[in-house]
Amino acid sequence: MDGQDGFAEFVAAHRHDLLGTALLLTGDRLDAEELVQAALVRTRRAMSSATGPPADPLGTARRALVTRATRRDSWRPAGGEVVGEVPDQPAAAVDDELARALRELPHRTRAAVVLRHHDGLDEASVAAQLGCPVPTAAAEVARGVAQLRPAVRPDPYRPAHPVSDEQRLHDALARLATAPGRWRLDGPQAVADVGSRRAGRRRRALGAVVLAGLLVAGVVTLDRPAPVPAPSADAATAAEPAAPADPLPPVPVLTGPARGSLVGDPAFLAAAQQAGWGSMEAPRVADRTVVFAGDTPSGRAVLVVGTVLEDFRGVWLTGPVGAPPSELTPHVPRGLGESRPLSLLLGGPGPASLVVLAGREDVVEVSDRLLVGPRGTVGRRYTPVETVDGVAVVPASTTEDGPAISVRVTREGRVVHRSAVDWPGDRPGRTVPLPELTSLRPTAGPADGRVLAAALVGVAVPLGVEPAQLQPELLWNGELPLSTGPGSVVVVLARSPGGSLVVTTWAGGGGGAVTCGTQTPAGSTDPATLTIVRVCDVEPPGLRWADGLQWLVVTAPAAGTVAEVLDDGEQVLTSLPLAGGGAVTVLPQGARSVRVLDATGAPVARAPVPAPPTQPFGDFGSGLQR
Numbered sequence: 001m002d003g004q005d006g007f008a009e010f011v012a013a014h015r016h017d018l019l020g021t022a023l024l025l026t027g028d029r030l031d032a033e034e035l036v037q038a039a040l041v042r043t044r045r046a047m048s049s050a051t052g053p054p055a056d057p058l059g060t061a062r063r064a065l066v067t068r069a070t071r072r073d074s075w076r077p078a079g080g081e082v083v084g085e086v087p088d089q090p091a092a093a094v095d096d097e098l099a100r101a102l103r104e105l106p107h108r109t110r111a112a113v114v115l116r117h118h119d120g121l122d123e124a125s126v127a128a129q130l131g132c133p134v135p136t137a138a139a140e141v142a143r144g145v146a147q148l149r150p151a152v153r154p155d156p157y158r159p160a161h162p163v164s165d166e167q168r169l170h171d172a173l174a175r176l177a178t179a180p181g182r183w184r185l186d187g188p189q190a191v192a193d194v195g196s197r198r199a200g201r202r203r204r205a206l207g208a209v210v211l212a213g214l215l216v217a218g219v220v221t222l223d224r225p226a227p228v229p230a231p232s233a234d235a236a237t238a239a240e241p242a243a244p245a246d247p248l249p250p251v252p253v254l255t256g257p258a259r260g261s262l263v264g265d266p267a268f269l270a271a272a273q274q275a276g277w278g279s280m281e282a283p284r285v286a287d288r289t290v291v292f293a294g295d296t297p298s299g300r301a302v303l304v305v306g307t308v309l310e311d312f313r314g315v316w317l318t319g320p321v322g323a324p325p326s327e328l329t330p331h332v333p334r335g336l337g338e339s340r341p342l343s344l345l346l347g348g349p350g351p352a353s354l355v356v357l358a359g360r361e362d363v364v365e366v367s368d369r370l371l372v373g374p375r376g377t378v379g380r381r382y383t384p385v386e387t388v389d390g391v392a393v394v395p396a397s398t399t400e401d402g403p404a405i406s407v408r409v410t411r412e413g414r415v416v417h418r419s420a421v422d423w424p425g426d427r428p429g430r431t432v433p434l435p436e437l438t439s440l441r442p443t444a445g446p447a448d449g450r451v452l453a454a455a456l457v458g459v460a461v462p463l464g465v466e467p468a469q470l471q472p473e474l475l476w477n478g479e480l481p482l483s484t485g486p487g488s489v490v491v492v493l494a495r496s497p498g499g500s501l502v503v504t505t506w507a508g509g510g511g512g513a514v515t516c517g518t519q520t521p522a523g524s525t526d527p528a529t530l531t532i533v534r535v536c537d538v539e540p541p542g543l544r545w546a547d548g549l550q551w552l553v554v555t556a557p558a559a560g561t562v563a564e565v566l567d568d569g570e571q572v573l574t575s576l577p578l579a580g581g582g583a584v585t586v587l588p589q590g591a592r593s594v595r596v597l598d599a600t601g602a603p604v605a606r607a608p609v610p611a612p613p614t615q616p617f618g619d620f621g622s623g624l625q626r
Contacts, residue, residue, distance in 0.1 A: 098176065127580070273285060283308050296321075307464040458616070515616060560596040562578060
């Protein structure tokens with residue numbers, strides 16, 4: 001295999017696997033892609049050698065990955081980067097515990113484990129890739145496996161079956177390597193980038209001379225790039241198959257015949273068909289259909305549907321195992337549609353059972369919580385669960401304030417539904433009080449307790465933990481000058497189980513609260529250096545503020561004394577004193593960014609003005625996917 005066509009074929013055949021290996025070696029999608037591009041440059045050069053192409057070009061590429069990955073400083077080159085100075089794209093995080101354990105391994109040990117248990121090389125091949133004796137390679141592998149073993153546990157959403165520790169590690173590494181997310185380049189672009197880099201090497205000396213001349217002439221200005229803003233979690237979505245232009249035809253989901261463990265009891269089904277629907281107007285008994293009737297470890301559930309004046313409606317009937325339909329409690333499902341998958345969580349807080357109804361040939365996948373990696377990447381990992389006739393009943397859990405679960409349904413390889421689960425659950429009241437927070441930055445007064453509680457719960461629920469486990473702190477709070485009375489805005493800082501920071505802004509007044517957005521800085525970020533800029537849209541139900549009014553919220557480090565709000569042309573629209581650690585003002589029309597200055601007028605920080613969030617933090621999904 002030689003020449004440009006042969007190299008393009010090699011990239012098409014092996015780049016995907018190399019990216020997975022690189023992701024395990026680096027723990028970062030951007031670094032991994034750069035590592036692969038550098039390895040492909042070396043492979044292309046070897047394939048063009050005058051002595052002939054290498055016998056094993058894949059081995060050449062893999063060896064280049066390992067060599068560069070075990071030299072930390074070579075992960076990010078000084079020039080010619082694929083990704084450049086851009087924010088990390090919201091990518092799906094992966095199993096936090098295993099990823100953290102893998103990251104803590106020495107580079108050489110990490111490479112040995114990846115080569116042996118992900119790439120499937122034997123010990124002799126691992127030794128050849130590492131450039132060491134076979135016993136040394138075997139010792140590195142054994143040492144790494146021993147350190148990773150506690151982080152590789154059986155997945156509760158996978159059917160129980162015997163599996164060796166070695167196979168479990170291989171499967172877990174495979175999930176890490178194929179974590180949902182987007183690569184900046186596709187195959188042809190990667191080939192073109194390699195060609196550009198090789199050409200660039202030949203032009204580098206000439207380019208340096210030309211650049212020096214331009215600098216002398218004052219033509220080129222070399223500025224430091226603007227700081228990259230912290231990744232925002234507002235619009236983070238789990239990577240899914242691209243939606244084709246032509247949607248799949250709808251498939252009836254909530255129809256008969258009945259499914260579930262109680263379908264063999266005709267007397268029960270008949271009684272369920274006649275059971276009351278609470279305060280909702282129910283169809284005639286003859287027009288009702290029992291879609292599901294079954295028992296779970298957390299209770300009994302029945303779904304009955306029907307039509308009233310062409311309006312498709314239904315009701316869940318839930319209660320303890322063994323209860324007759326007349327003693328079950330009615331609950332109106334959310335997002336009901338004849339062709340829409342439906343889910344229900346029984347039990348909790350704590351252990352619960354998840355019921356999912358989908359098409360009989362659909363694949364059901366479950367994500368137990370939102371994952372936020374140490375660099376602030378946000379997303380979900382979905383695990384396929386066992387179904388019987390399109391019904392899944394699996395163990396689950398929920399916090400006191402609600403479940404973190406998202407359900408995804410695929411049909412013919414395409415996502416047709418993704419949403420949060422419906423939990424009518426018994427909320428007996430908080431058993432553990434919310435933590436009391438004091439502000440890290442100066443404020444004019446205490447925060448509104450209801451707004452603060454909404455912020456804490458709004459972050460903790462998607463992450464699947466109780467608020468106190470996030471070690472939350474109040475970064476700043478301020479007043480909103482509402483026409484109906486005093487309002488409040490809070491900026492809460494938390495620490496995700498995956499190691500990143502989570503900063504959420506909420507506003508409220510009159511008994512209601514609304515999120516203004518959430519972002520996830522890397523865990524290594526010093527909270528004292530954070531500059532937070534958010535827009536609070538004040539039109540939610542229950543908050544009777546002026547129509548169309550939006551508030552701009554800014555909090556900055558202690559050195560900042562003034563925040564300048566700029567338009568597209570860098571013109572100052574307004575200046576906000578930051579004497580109290582932050583400021584709130586009506587959003588000026590045309591605002592695009594905020595520049596924070598210190599007492600001498602020198603810039604301290606800069607951040608864009610984001611749009612108000614359109615989806616809550618949690619990446620649950622919005623239901624039917626078109």
